[in-house]
Amino acid sequence: MASGIKDKVVILGMGCSKFGERWDASPSDLMSEAFEECLADAGIDKNQIQMGWFGAGIDAYNVGSSAMPLSVALRLPNIPVTKVENMCATGTEAFRGAVYAVASGACDIALALGVEKLKDVGYGGLPQRTRGVENDMFWPNLSAPGAFAQLASGYRAKHGISKEDLKRAMAHVSVKSHANGAKNPKAHLQREITEEQALKAPYIAEPIGLFDCCGVSDGAACAIVCTPEIARALGRDDMISVKALQLAASNGEEASYSEWDGSYLKTTRVAAQRAYDEAGIKNPREELSMTEVHDCFSITELVTMEDLQLSDEGQAVRDILNGDFDADGRIPCQIDGGLKCFGHPIGASGLRMIYENYLQFQGRAGARQLKDPRLALNHNLGGFPHQNICSISIIGRYE
């Protein structure tokens, strides 16, 4: 029986670029911006990094394929670097690779870096791209909001919730994240919005309006990880360790088998339970201090609260409107502003979430600092509700 990843690997350093419409910055610029912060934070020399994992999502509009863009951008000393891509879970996948390498003993110190340059494409939203030769022949030409908007129809039908009530809870999700993002100098969108603004915004994909969508931005984030022993030898105390890393991939059941009702994410439920087991979490509502979830759209965050067992089934609307996940609620969600305010440079997002955990645990989160956080959960979702990849990382104080 595998013992899991809990407390086998700690974070030695982290860095995150400013996210936004970085017209001035190339992917290399974004990578070095995040990396220099990370390296200084880790307090090591570049040559001490022994392996690298590189996350980048959309090759065609980003850096191209393979690990070379990372190795070249940072002039890494010919160490093994692996490129990973797993849709929106890509950043977490880069982290997972580096963490597993350290945990296995294959190396002492490893780098995970994710980057995405989305704003070179010339239009708003995620780039239109092929889904593969065969899928392109019959899949609907669905955009990301078009895919996730369908959660709303499934959720309404299952729980008998009116369009208006659901839309109001969705608006609250975005209002809350904008309030948090306004306190984060690295966020793309640093402006508060009102519920009225969210409700009145034009539809992108029914019932998702403009303010139900996360931003689209450029950015990079990275982590340097090692074993607790090495961190200690490097003079670290108050360490931050990995408690769980889980991934669940759809196998076609939601899309093709007549069981799933379209109101939730099956993979999130599977990955969450595995992650709680791996981290030894019995009661996530009591034990988690904060969550960073994949709020690509407000409806995704709403159903994710149930999928992570933080709300009872059918009660997310009530809990959200009750402020349970606001900055001063029982489990703050997207305290850094989330995808909503950071945008979603695909390769970077998972690492950007962990970066916020890291700052919060170290008391470095400035105006948005939470009181004594112990355990954080991060969640990414790539693909569509009916067919997707879900990654979950749980990070906490090494105790």
Add this chain to the structure above:
Amino acid sequence: MSGITAYGAYIPRTRLLKSAIADANDWFDAGLRGLAKGERSVCNWDEDTITMAVEAGQDCFSVLDRDSVDALYLASTTMPFLDRQNSVVVSQALNLGDKLRTMDVTASQRAATSALISLFESGSGKGNSVLVASEHRRSKCGSRGEMLWGDGAAAVAVGADDVIAEYLGSETYVTDFVDHYRGEDSTIDYEWEERWIRDEGFMKSVPTAVSRLLEKAGVPASEVAHFILATDQARTPAAVAKKIGVSAEAVVDNHITDMGVAGAAHPVLLLAKVLENAAPGDLILLTGFGQGADAILLRATELVTSKRPATGFSGALARRREDSNYNKFLSFNNLVDRDVGKRGELDKQSYLAAMYRQKDLLTGFVGGKCRDCGTIQIPKDNYCVNPECNALNSQEDYPMAALKGHVKTWTADRLTFDWNPPAYFGLVEFEGGGRLMMDFTEVQPGAIETGVEVSLHFRIRQFDHQRGFRKYFWKATPAHQ
């Protein structure tokens, strides 16, 4: 006895108000206002001659066993492909198997009547031969054709058993009369003067063919109960009828003001209309005009009143949605250079080898049914999707195009590219099992909600204008909107 054994019809749901055409164009040609009565049928952006033919074929098969079909002919002057047999696409979308004769008949307004004569005269097969006539003509902005034409399709089956209209004979008069033409480099007709076409064309060619036929059949013209002459010249059929001695009551209306004339498909559409209303024993005189004329004589049998298709001409005509958006009509027919946005620029290359591999899914909407556990899935795959089964290579072909479905999840997407935004799509659950995330088409606002019943329709999925190709697939439409 050989004759017609079944028929079906399809008219696109959208009806463009002719006043909208006049409103946009009478600044240039004031004469258009006089033609602006009623409405015309127009294809949705994802409809063409092939998709309409499939719809008409489906209607025909509501009263005809598909297994009895041994030939499928497609007649049209607006075939989507000049070299790729269009009738094969239609036959595979109709799931007629791989053992039948197929043929495209084209290049004249009498393509369909000539094909029909050929089927009657060959009449050797034991089964039924199906002729589908379908037409989607392009016309210039503000032209007479734009005002008077419509889009539509009809199907008739020819066979020897359970005949509803007996074939009594036919004649063809051939002459190279060029009332209009469309050369190989053009997609739009060039026409000559209407009055000349009437006097030297209709009034001479049709009587010549008809008189030869009636004389041969020994039938006096006065006994003809239904006289079909498809034309966009409103008064010409009555004038021709008078000349040949057919009664004014027998002249079949061309539906110029509530549908428009559907080119080579129109004679068959009007035949479908007549068969719906004919009494046993009625004589039907069907003509086709173009480089001469075809004339076909039929007599309705006792079965004509009982063997009616699910929709038929009257059902198709009644199923309508009024539209006054002339600009949209221009866009759908590529008559304006619309800015489709950068999302519309994505390369639409079709990978023909992969397409051929998936042709049963793409054209026939064939899924799989697990012989071990009975689970239905689409697309068919190597492993059964039932988690309790997961059997390997257990899926047997399971045609699903005729199944009802219900919407599980849906949205109306305004971000993605679509020729008619918003793009509606969602997860459809089929009766009996199986589900697919698929496009919806022709959705009226408010008509889609979780649980709504949908029917399936063969439609254009994508145009590759760069390479002159178009891809087809099935889409769902709310069944009761």
